[in-house]
Amino acid sequence: MTRKVIVLLVALAGVSGSVAQNNRGTQHRDAAQSLQDLEHTWVEALVKADTRKLDDILGNTFVDTDEEGNRTDRRGVLGALESGDLKMASIILSGMRVRTYGDSAVVTGAALQTGTFRGQSLVPRIVFTDTFVLENGNWRAVASHRSAVHSQ
Numbered sequence: 380m381t382r383k384v385i386v387l388l389v390a391l392a393g394v395s396g397s398v399a400q401n402n403r404g405t406q407h408r409d410a411a412q413s414l415q416d417l418e419h420t421w422v423e424a425l426v427k428a429d430t431r432k433l434d435d436i437l438g439n440t441f442v443d444t445d446e447e448g449n450r451t452d453r454r455g456v457l458g459a460l461e462s463g464d465l466k467m468a469s470i471i472l473s474g475m476r477v478r479t480y481g482d483s484a485v486v487t488g489a490a491l492q493t494g495t496f497r498g499q500s501l502v503p504r505i506v507f508t509d510t511f512v513l514e515n516g517n518w519r520a521v522a523s524h525r526s527a528v529h530s531q
Contacts, residue, residue, distance in 0.1 A: 410518075411477035414486050414511060417518055422470040422490070428460045438512065438519035446502045446527040459496070467494035482513040489528070504528040
């Protein structure tokens with residue numbers, strides 16, 4: 380009798396482990412899709428200069444590092460849009476890849492962009508790395524870094 384109980388417990392532990400792994404896989408796919416959708420919402424808000432939407436996306440401690448190595452915080456990004464210093468005409472995302480780490484995630488990808496900052500044209504091709512944290516059930520961007528792509 381004891382041997383049957385042990386075999387049953389080992390079998391149940393294996394099933395439980397498979398279910399837990401499957402749940403983690405599903406959670407990662409769900410988070411990955413949510414974050415890719417959020418990236419699209421983010422660029423749409425930039426193009427529309429929708430600072431209310433961006434205020435929801437950017438975390439309070441957000442830091443942005445641009446193609447020239449300049450850093451600004453959340454207020455700086457929102458202020459540049461409000462003042463008209465930053466004008467985005469279009470942003471097309473591609474090649475996004477999401478990696479989740481519990482309540483944080485990193486999204487990498489590329490983009491084609493048109494627009495100006497203080498009257499100067501933006502670099503047309505970039506690669507980016509965005510870092511997110513899960514706060515009260517919502518993903519918030521806490522860091523963004525872009526690099527210019529100069530070669531074809």
